[in-house]
Amino acid sequence: MAGKFFEKPGPELADRVPPGQNLAKGFPVLTYGETPEIRWADWRLTLSGLVQPKTFTWDDLMALPQSDFTTDFHCVTTWSKLDVSWTGVKITDLMATVELDPQAVHVMLHCYGGYTTNLDLADFLRPENFLAHTLNGEPLPAERGGPVRVVVPHLYAWKSAKWISNLDFLAQPEPGFWERHGYHMRGNPWATERYSDR
Ligand SMILES: Nc1nc2c(c(=O)[nH]1)N[C@H]1C(S)=C(S)[C@@H](COP(=O)(O)O)O[C@H]1N2
Numbered sequence: 704m705a706g707k708f709f710e711k712p713g714p715e716l717a718d719r720v721p722p723g724q725n726l727a728k729g730f731p732v733l734t735y736g737e738t739p740e741i742r743w744a745d746w747r748l749t750l751s752g753l754v755q756p757k758t759f760t761w762d763d764l765m766a767l768p769q770s771d772f773t774t775d776f777h778c779v780t781t782w783s784k785l786d787v788s789w790t791g792v793k794i795t796d797l798m799a800t801v802e803l804d805p806q807a808v809h810v811m812l813h814c815y816g817g818y819t820t821n822l823d824l825a826d827f828l829r830p831e832n833f834l835a836h837t838l839n840g841e842p843l844p845a846e847r848g849g850p851v852r853v854v855v856p857h858l859y860a861w862k863s864a865k866w867i868s869n870l871d872f873l874a875q876p877e878p879g880f881w882e883r884h885g886y887h888m889r890g891n892p893w894a895t896e897r898y899s900d901r
């Protein structure tokens with residue numbers, strides 16, 4: 704996949720670029736299906752399942768601590784984008800405002816438009832994960848998941864749910880959209896967990 708849009712990483716980037724990945728010169732947009740158009744005023748994030756139920760509005764999100772992030776982004780279709788700049792709210796800061804049921808071990812991320820993806824609770828609660836509302840200093844564009852998306856830097860980017868609308872806390876693992884279609888339940892790019900071995 705080297706050429707106009709992608710290039711092979713040099714050896715100096717071996718610890719930054721997972722096996723089988725090429726560097727994207729641009730930053731491709733990857734969406735399955737239509738881009739939902741959600742106005743900021745209409746956006747809601749609900750928490751459900753094994754958690755104290757709660758709804759966050761845009762203002763609620765803005766009232767939480769805001770952080771800047773520079774993260775690498777690894778799509779399972781073999782492109783990576785390094786050093787993407789985002790602003791948003793750490794998942795740990797969001798979750799500090801609610802009480803989680805100790806029975807919760809997994810979470811399903813539900814998106815406007817119907818996309819879903821699943822995470823183990825430990826992967827979800829990692830300190831580097833966040834809800835992004837700003838990309839490169841600009842409001843997150845609709846095709847990137849605006850108003851608000853999730854970013855999970857340590858796993859393949861299909862876990863970074865765009866247009867996030869609901870976090871459903873579960874007592875057992877369940878597969879989301881791509882996971883039901885043969886992709887790996889966890890998706891660790893360093894272990895090339897692309898496809899399910901189930
Ligand atoms: N809601 C939703 N989130 C999604 C997707 C999608 O189709 N719908 N695609 C995933 C995939 S496969 C990737 S690689 C990234 C792409 O994010 P980008 O379009 O900002 O590059 O979003 C992920 N999150």
Ligand SMILES: [Mo]
Nearest residue numbers: 733778779861
């Ligand atoms: Mo992807």
